[in-house]
Amino acid sequence: MKLISVSERLKEFRSTKEYVEWRSFILKRDKKCVLCGSKEKLEVDHIKSLALYPRLGLKKNNGRVLCHICHKKTDTYGVFSRFKDSSSIHPVLAGDLLFKIQSLPQTIEIYGKEIGFSLRYIPEFKKWVAGYKFAKVNLSAKENTIEEVVDSIFDKLRYSQIPR
């Protein structure tokens, strides 16, 4: 069984014909930095990062042109480089599920209480449940697969507001 690290996988992906075509499509479509309008040092950004959402790597609505300066300011810039040369990831964890789970906060603080992350399978419903739950705050999700439930939690963390 061959182990593939995240860095190897991304390097491989970026050398594919499909990626090169996707990149040039985005450059031709946007033509300039979509945030500031600059035409200097243009780069193609994955809106949902490639490391965390490999399946969206070639989606045209997941790409945008940014100048180097705006690109560096995005919150996912270099999200992956922190993991460079770290341990290899087992191919069974396709879509870097492990990477995603490791990226989730282990605890979040709500109303001064530390709420831990939980992930479990409920056989009666044949569903995966994951998230953080405390009193009125429910940052959890129920899905058919681990991957889906972890993706849902990422979205919830991104868009949730703590109720007053």
Ligand SMILES: [Zn+2]
């Ligand atoms: Zn810019």
